[in-house]
Amino acid sequence: MNHPKRYLFVTWEGGGNVPPVLGAARRLVERGHHVRVLTEPCLQSAVEGVGARFVAFTEHFVRTDRQQELLADWKAASPLAAMAAALQAVVCGPAAATAAAVGRAIDDEPVDALVVDWMMPAAIAVGESRRIPTAVLMHCINMLPGPGRPPGPLSPARGPLGRLRDRVLSSLFAKFVGRYGSAYDEVRQQLGLAPLAMLFDQFQRADRLLVQTSAEFDFVASPEPDNVVYVGPVLDEPDWVAEKSWQRPWPADDPRPLVMVSLSSTFQNQRDVLQAAMTALGKLEVRGLATLGPAMAAASFDVPDNVVAVASAPHGLVFEHCDAFITHCGHGSTMRALSRGVPLVALPMGRDQDATATRIVHRGVGLRPRRTPDAIADAVRRVLAEPQFRAAADRMAEHIRRDLEADRLRLELEALVPDATVRAAAGGRAEPAAPR
Numbered sequence: 001m002n003h004p005k006r007y008l009f010v011t012w013e014g015g016g017n018v019p020p021v022l023g024a025a026r027r028l029v030e031r032g033h034h035v036r037v038l039t040e041p042c043l044q045s046a047v048e049g050v051g052a053r054f055v056a057f058t059e060h061f062v063r064t065d066r067q068q069e070l071l072a073d074w075k076a077a078s079p080l081a082a083m084a085a086a087l088q089a090v091v092c093g094p095a096a097a098t099a100a101a102v103g104r105a106i107d108d109e110p111v112d113a114l115v116v117d118w119m120m121p122a123a124i125a126v127g128e129s130r131r132i133p134t135a136v137l138m139h140c141i142n143m144l145p146g147p148g149r150p151p152g153p154l155s156p157a158r159g160p161l162g163r164l165r166d167r168v169l170s171s172l173f174a175k176f177v178g179r180y181g182s183a184y185d186e187v188r189q190q191l192g193l194a195p196l197a198m199l200f201d202q203f204q205r206a207d208r209l210l211v212q213t214s215a216e217f218d219f220v221a222s223p224e225p226d227n228v229v230y231v232g233p234v235l236d237e238p239d240w241v242a243e244k245s246w247q248r249p250w251p252a253d254d255p256r257p258l259v260m261v262s263l264s265s266t267f268q269n270q271r272d273v274l275q276a277a278m279t280a281l282g283k284l285e286v287r288g289l290a291t292l293g294p295a296m297a298a299a300s301f302d303v304p305d306n307v308v309a310v311a312s313a314p315h316g317l318v319f320e321h322c323d324a325f326i327t328h329c330g331h332g333s334t335m336r337a338l339s340r341g342v343p344l345v346a347l348p349m350g351r352d353q354d355a356t357a358t359r360i361v362h363r364g365v366g367l368r369p370r371r372t373p374d375a376i377a378d379a380v381r382r383v384l385a386e387p388q389f390r391a392a393a394d395r396m397a398e399h400i401r402r403d404l405e406a407d408r409l410r411l412e413l414e415a416l417v418p419d420a421t422v423r424a425a426a427g428g429r430a431e432p433a434a435p436r
Contacts, residue, residue, distance in 0.1 A: 005417045008105055009037040009052070010098070011117035012061050012090060013070075016330040018046060020139040020212045021117055023234035026050035027410045038105050042066045046239040055108075057101050060094035067294060079152070080176065082350055090119050092180035092199075098122040099187045106130065112417040118143075118209075121202045122187050128205045129191035133416045135208040140331040140352045141359065142211045142228070144200055145170045146221025153354035155362055156219055174198055203227075210412055213331065216399040217338070217359055229412055232403025233335035237314050246317040249308050250287050256306075257323035257384050259284075262291040262315070262333055263349065270328065270349055271299050273371050277326045277347065278307050280376035286384075289318065316340075324383045326376065329353035329360065338365060339404075341397040343389035345379045347371060364392035 007028055011021045025035045029051035037047040038055040041064045047054040056062075063070065071089050087093070099122040102114070106126070114134040116123040127134030142149065150156055151169045181199040188195055196202060203209055208227055211218070215230040250256075261277040263270040274296060281288035282304025290309040292299070303309045315333060319325070319340035327333055329348040334356055337344060344366030346357040360366040366389060369379035383389045 003419065004032050004034055005112045005414070006034045006110065007036070007113050007115055007413070008055075008102070008111040009035065009039075009115045009117075010102055010120055010123040011037065011039050011043075012120065013040050013043050013063065013066055014090070014117075014119065016332045017117060017119070017139045018043065019236045019238050019332050020234040021115075021137055022046060022050050022052075022239070023236035024115065024137060024212075024409055024413065025052045026236070028413060031410065031414070033414075036105065036109070036111075038101060042068075049239050055105050057097075059097040059101065061098075079350070079354070083176070084180075086119070086351070087177065087180045091121065092183040095122040095183040095187050096190070099126050099191065102126040103130075106132070113413070115413065116206070118203070121199075122184070124202050124206050125184070125188055125191055125193060129193055134206045135210055135413060135416050136203060136206045138209060138211045139234075141213050141218045141355060142221070142224075143352055143355065144203060145174065146224060149219045149221040153358045155358055174200065207416060208412055210409060212409065213335065214396070214399045214403050217335075217363060217396060219359065219362075229408065230403075231408040231412060232406065233331070233339070233400060234409065235316060235332075235336050235339055235404070237316060238312075238332075241312045241314055246314055248321065249289075254287060256285055256287045258289065258318075258321055259286045259324045259326065259380055259384075260289045260291065260315075260318055260322050261326035262293065263296070263328040263347065271296060271301075273328075273347055273349070275301055276371055276373050277376055278303055278309070279373040280326075280380060281307050283373065283377045284380060286323075286380070289313065291315070324380055326380070329356040331356055334360070335400065338393055338396045339400045341390065341394040343383040343393045345369065345376060345383060347376070363396065364388060365396055366393075 009025050025037055028035050035052040036055050037052045040061045041056050044054045071085055098120050102123045103126055114123060114127040114132055116134060116136050118136050118138040124134055150166050151173050157163045157166050177199050184199055185195045204225055206227060208229060210229050210231045212231060213233050259281055263274050278290050278301060288307035290307055291313050292309060292311055301309060315336045319337055319342050322342045325337040325342050326345045329346050344360050346360045346366055346368040348354045348357040357368050361368050366383060367379040369375040
């Protein structure tokens, strides 16, 4: 690194997005860069915990309690209704307020680059209007439409009919999202920018779209846009996990397999599914560990004798000893399990989790049963007994290890900002340099 650079991150408290976004900020801080994070007040301690400076939203994203609901998408009657809730609450509804807050933060203190949570694309427009190099962090699988990538939770197309299915559904999806695009037309007009044909086009205006997963796990479009780079996952634990070490609550010579269950850190009405998973473990000769998370820590459960329920535990350490993982398919916990070669039982609760579950099954690293205790128990038996699941998870662990060693996330973010001499020579907008 030739000189420190000034970054402004823009994000919100959405549960699983926080560790990968703040993990990226931490990597830059550790390299000596100046990092501010514009986000909700409830994340101030998390931001300061990675060594960055906290900047608060003062409109819309103003929660002081991380468990206060913003989306409430679990109440939606259908997946489309849940998507509409997310668009209204995070992506499009507050677009003008997001853009204004980003502009004020830049006016208060100049920046060399913006790093934007992919669910807040209004910040991309600010970077475009001010000619500031901008990277988007997609802290999950790539959820944007692309040639050869099936829409939503579908598996890859097989043959002409499958490809026709994808084209039709992708077109309908674009039209559905387009209903909310007027908010972005207004923001872009206020910033002196031309309107976009589709809301998705805003992502093409970013210098980089960094997908924080392994390409070998995702369904990669062919071709991906030029600005898309798969950088691999960030495996940082959530900041609210209090334990930094883990002591197994069973004798060291206990031969039973260890199965962990963990469902979303944010409230998604997951109590009944979590109870079903614990009941399933009670039917098996296993040791069960249930991490309830902040959303469920105060709830009451019927915990079988062979299951230990705790508020939290450091997943990375537990996975070293784990034989299977029952998961809601949050991307972060999925990647942490697979990085240790742990096969999965997928119980998605919504959001991007259904699409992640599809990839879990397609890549052969786990199963997706019905949400009944008997079906979950049968799935756990299979992933423990049938060696192909562990073998596929071990192969995925090797891909993730290579991603981590490549350090592409840090390289791409540093390359986003040319050195001072390059910026002066370029005149006007400085073009991002190639990764070093």
